[in-house]
Amino acid sequence: MDKIPMTPKGYDALGDELKNLRTVERPAIIQAIAEAREHGDLSENAEYHSAREKHSFIEGRIKELEGTIGLAQVIDPATLSGAIKFGATVELVDEDTDEEKTYQIVGEAEADIEKGLLNIKSPLARALIGKDEGDSVEVNTPGGSKAYEIVKISYI
Numbered sequence: 001m002d003k004i005p006m007t008p009k010g011y012d013a014l015g016d017e018l019k020n021l022r023t024v025e026r027p028a029i030i031q032a033i034a035e036a037r038e039h040g041d042l043s044e045n046a047e048y049h050s051a052r053e054k055h056s057f058i059e060g061r062i063k064e065l066e067g068t069i070g071l072a073q074v075i076d077p078a079t080l081s082g083a084i085k086f087g088a089t090v091e092l093v094d095e096d097t098d099e100e101k102t103y104q105i106v107g108e109a110e111a112d113i114e115k116g117l118l119n120i121k122s123p124l125a126r127a128l129i130g131k132d133e134g135d136s137v138e139v140n141t142p143g144g145s146k147a148y149e150i151v152k153i154s155y156i
Helices: 009-035 046-071 123-128
Strands: 003-007 073-076 089-094 100-106 116-118 136-141 142-152
Touching: 003 009, 009 046, 009 116, 046 073, 089 116, 100 123, 123 136
Parallel strands: 003 073, 100 116
Antiparallel strands: 089 100, 089 142, 136 142
């Protein structure tokens, strides 16, 4: 299996989610299932079926997190420098609208575009890899072609 690149912050967040699922969510749903069973006929017990469904989801997410964490290759961006690579925080300016954006290039498991965490497999991240400050990149996106200028690269 291939290793999954991840920042220390992303690794810790997945570990915290896994701990919460194991120690809080799982016991709570097991208790809810036990209480729903006490209500009698299980074939017509919506509470029971809902709790079982949630239990299945929690168990699936636990397995997914265990797999991801087991394959994680934690890369600390603070130890890196130079051209854009995994972990870089990049300040960009849209060459058409002069809108500034800041993204950190992270692994797939921790990506969240709303928080500025850009999936390393995304078209923009692939276009940025290997570039330096002052370079321009053109990216083909589902919404059309976009051009960005790289203003600043930092590793924090």
